[in-house]
Amino acid sequence: MAHLVLTISFCFFSCMGYTSFPPTDCEECGKRFASAFQLREHISIQHLKERNFICEECGQKFGRRGGLRRHVQMVHQNHLHMCPYEGCGHPGYKCSKALTAHIRSVHTNVRPYVCDTCGKAFVRRNDLKMHTLTHTSETAFQ
Structure with missing residues (x-):
């Protein structure tokens, strides 16, 4: 029933043209979300354990499309994120977040x-x- 109420309230706010939604708390764990959409995604992935994004290569399942995309790049493709700083010499990273951390710690100190x-x-x-x-x-x- 709580999931139905969240859907109805989300539709109400969407139809009324609101661009920001009132904060919503998860009834299961108490975690707070900025929108009903984020709460629904949280419930789906964390509490209902839904994994609707499936890797065609190995069958591993993910709760978010981004998780599947990262998995495919890191496990099944030889795609490397290269450091843009000239003369760095690092061979590259499979994960873009690792490259970002490298740039911050080695090159920019951000x-x-x-x-x-x-x-x-x-x-x-x-x-x-x-x-x-x-x-x-x-x-x-x-």
Whole structure:
């Protein structure tokens, strides 16, 4: 029933021409989303475990089209993301996010992920997530 209500509220806001939606919380886990669309996608992938995007090469299933695309590029194609900086010499990356992290850490020193507690900055969002655990009693693997 909750999924039906979300669909109806999403359609109402869409038909009324709203471009931003009220924040919506997941009833299962409490996570907050900016739109009903994001909440529906979250429920579909995280709670219903729907994996509608299937690799034609190996049959592996993914919840999002982007996950399937990354998988195909990294596992089944020899596509490499090359560093655009002249003279770098790095042989390339299978993952575009790895190339972005390389450019930030080696060439530009851009650190967009900043700790709200101490101000320390990081190249990768996951590094910031791991760092924030040092300010609490939590551990990375609970």
